[in-house]
Amino acid sequence: MAIIKPFRALRPQPALAKEVAARPYDVLNSAEAAAEAAGNPNSFYHVSKSEIDLPDGTDVHSEAVYLKAAENLQALRDAGTLFHEDQPCYYIYKLVMDGRAQTGLVCVSSIDDYNNGIIKKHEFTRPDKELDRINHITYTRAQTGNVFLAYDDVPELNTIIDHWQQRHAPVYDFIADDGIAHTIWVVDEAATGEQITELFATKVPATYIADGHHRAASAALVQKATNENIHSSANLNYFLTTIFPASQLAILDYNRLVKDLNGHSKADFLSQLEYDFIVEPIGHHEQKPSMLHEFSMYLDGTWYRLVAQEGTYTTDPIGILDVTILQNNVLDKLLGIKDPRTDKRIDFVGGIRGLGELVKRVNSGEMQVAFALYPVTIGQLFDIADSGNVMPPKSTWFEPKLRDGLLTHLI
Structure with missing residues (x-):
């Protein structure tokens, strides 16, 4: 069964959420990131694509890039643009694209689950891409990229999430420049959080990586390397995920x-x-x-x-x-x-x-x-992951995509 828990997110001040929010680091190149971040010192691209603040031609995998990412993340914290949540919370993240909504739960998932096959994979990872994320996590001491997971619907979980949205105001609610709406609620009530944790532990036998295989693998490798040297922060034993019920997801060609x-x-x-x-x-x-x-x-x-x-x-x-x-x-x-x-x-x-x-x-x-x-169907993805096989490369494209910078997991 799936082990998840709430966490203390590093997140933007509500008035700055739209300025901070950035598309995932791996869906655009450096020039595109620089263009989107132009004139916006609060953009999370300064962390996720920090080469935009270095001279043209800088090797994007050089130590200078990772050092700059750490420096820029600290600067956003020092400026008060980002703050650290007072207590562990779950977060509800709703995205709307072209009139279709999908709502997931932002949490941290167990790296033991990843290693033991409770979190199921359907793609191979490449060592060079793993190393890039390992370095980014190691230098920033943060998991800035969200891993997109899916699970078979659990009606009780859907009910809790629906009721929370109806009874509470969101902390973030904006439409990005590409027309995708992003709305986030903070679940800061301990009893509700305990219900969510228990339902995953008893009703969700597995979760499936939809997008973010390299981010997940890198988090596991950082944990292994660190714990081999010294028993470190318990935060390293978990990684940042957003988990969606399968019925709400669409896969593009x-x-x-x-x-x-x-x-x-x-x-x-x-x-x-x-x-x-x-x-x-x-x-x-x-x-x-x-x-x-x-x-x-x-x-x-x-x-x-x-x-x-x-x-x-x-x-x-x-x-x-x-x-x-x-x-x-x-x-x-x-x-x-x-x-x-x-x-x-x-x-x-x-x-x-x-x-x-x-x-x-x-x-x-x-x-x-x-x-x-x-497009591949979500049922095909689950069947392949359950069989222990992997899909050919570049088989699935999920939209809409989560934004970086809105919820970061510090390790």
């Missing part, structure tokens, strides 16, 4: 772009595709896939509908995924991309950017062909 046709002519490539797919030209208008095992392909100014034929996939949790079908039958078989995690000829675009981004990059000549996929 995660699409692929490839630089070339691996020596095939256009005619030959289309002909080869017909061995494994029904191939139908659909013209110049964008059209998203409408069901599993259907793909949209953009090539030489034309969209095509591809439908996987029987025999191109298996029914096991991994084999049935559209990302697997595309990888095995197109990216590997025809385009020679064996490992999409390391091959420089492939790139990935989250569905939040729309199909227009695929058209733009192919038409520019940067890429030659694009593939749009039908």
Whole structure:
């Protein structure tokens, strides 16, 4: 069963929440972060993307960047922009995007649960990305990035969270520049907190990482390294999470772009595709896939509908995924991309950017062909995590995303 607990968040003064809030560090590059933070000394990008305050060309993984992050975090505390909660609390975090709401519980989750498989994973992590987060946590002494977890709905928990929202005013309530609404309530009543802790301990057998595998792995590695040297703060035994009921979550498509046709002519490539797919030209208008095992392909100014034929996939949790079908039958078989995690000829675009981004990059000549996929379902994600398998890289894109800086866990 899941072990969670309340914590004393480091958080902004209510009037400054919108200024502080920053998109997750890994969804934008340094130049984009610098542009968003321009003229705003309270932006949390000064902590999460601290290279924006260093000379152009600074290695984003250099010690100078992590030292600057620690310095900037302390400066926000010294200025009173951020303050440390007086007592451990749970926090309710509601996001609304395009009229769809999802509400999660912000807490700290047990690293023992992560190590013991109570918190289930569906992706491999990369050592270089782990090291980046390890250094950021170590230098700042804070977990600034939130791990997005999901769980099978528990009606009693939904009721508690709904009632709290109805009976209490939020501490933060703003609409970010991208139109996403962020509302946060502080659950500072001990009896309610105890109920929440107990329900997770008795009704939630597992939680699932939706987004934040590297943040979770890094927190566990920091705890292991520190505790091997000296028994340290109990805060290290937990990491910052926001946990959402599965029924409220939506997964967007995660699409692929490839630089070339691996020596095939256009005619030959289309002909080869017909061995494994029904191939139908659909013209110049964008059209998203409408069901599993259907793909949209953009090539030489034309969209095509591809439908996987029987025999191109298996029914096991991994084999049935559209990302697997595309990888095995197109990216590997025809385009020679064996490992999409390391091959420089492939790139990935989250569905939040729309199909227009695929058209733009192919038409520019940067890429030659694009593939749009039908989104993975939350049920597929749970099935794969339960089976102990991992998804192919870049399989899921969750929106809306939590903001950094609103709730930080100090270690």
